[in-house]
Amino acid sequence: MEIKEISLLGLFVIIPHTHxxxxxxxxxxxxxxxxxKYNLPTSYIQDNQSKSEGGTLRGLHYQLKYPQGKLVRVSxxxxxxxxxxxxxxxPTFGQYYGTILSDKNHMAMFIPEGFAHGYSVLSDTAIFQYKCTNIYHKEDEYGxxxxxxxxxxxxxxxxxxxxKKDSNLPFLKNIQDKHIPVYET
Structure with a gap:
């Protein structure tokens, strides 16, 4: 297994060695x-799975008071x-990183707290799995x-x-500062 840090601080791609x-x-x-070894979480308290049809886009979501780190993959x-x-x-505020996750490449991505997350489905159907460092709190959901x-x-x-919820989310520039995570060094 290979773990690579991406140019956005705290974001990692995990590439397994497939036999x-x-x-x-x-x-x-x-x-x-x-x-x-990479100071990434080894304990997760919620594990989720979603099934989506081709052409679906979910996101971009985050939690503020109960931030979630996510380890995501496609089965x-x-x-x-x-x-x-x-x-x-x-230093990388407003920048994004995107990659293909699939049942062929078996890659995963670790998304740290303070990032918004989303994905689009490129196949006819996709099953998406993600482990979270904090539980989902509906009242703390932002996007x-x-x-x-x-x-x-x-x-x-x-x-x-x-x-409908994702269609009505605000643009980043329109989100009040109190609803944006703060970078901590």
């Missing part, structure tokens, strides 16, 4: 000792996974518009299917 033979394949999807299908640094004072022109994410799909 294949005529029976199928095997890979380690999590190694606490390696995560610890079936293919998504374009995106993390946006929205930590006020961060940013998927089509914020200042962030300018290429979601790799056109005319996405969105929830």
């Amino acid at each position: 294949r033979d005529k029976r199928g394949y095997f890979f380690e999807s999590f190694r606490g000792d390696l995560m610890k 079936f299908g293919k998504v374009y996974d995106v993390a946006v640094d929205i930590r006020k004072g961060s 940013i518009r998927w089509d914020d022109s200042e962030i300018d994410i290429d979601w790799k799909i056109s005319n996405p299917t969105l929830s």
Whole structure:
């Protein structure tokens, strides 16, 4: 397993070594000792799974009072996974990183607290799994518009299917400072 830090501080991609033979394949999807080596969480308190149809876009979501670090992966299908640094004072504030996560590459991404997260489904169907460092709190749910022109994410799909909630999220510049995480060194 290879763990690579991305240019956005605190964001990591995990690339497993997949062993294949005529029976199928095997890979380690999590190694606490390696995560610890990179100062990443080794304990998660909520594990989620969602199934989405092709063309779906979920996000960009975050929690403020109960921030969540997320370890995300795809067990079936293919998504374009995106993390946006929205930590006020961060040297990479407003920048995003996106990568393909799929049942073919078996990659995962660790998204730290203070980032907004979302993904678009590139396959007919996708099953998305994510472990969280904090539980979901509906009253603490915030988000940013998927089509914020200042962030300018290429979601790799056109005319996405969105929830009503995600369609009505504000642009980053319109979110009050008190609803934005603060960068801590």
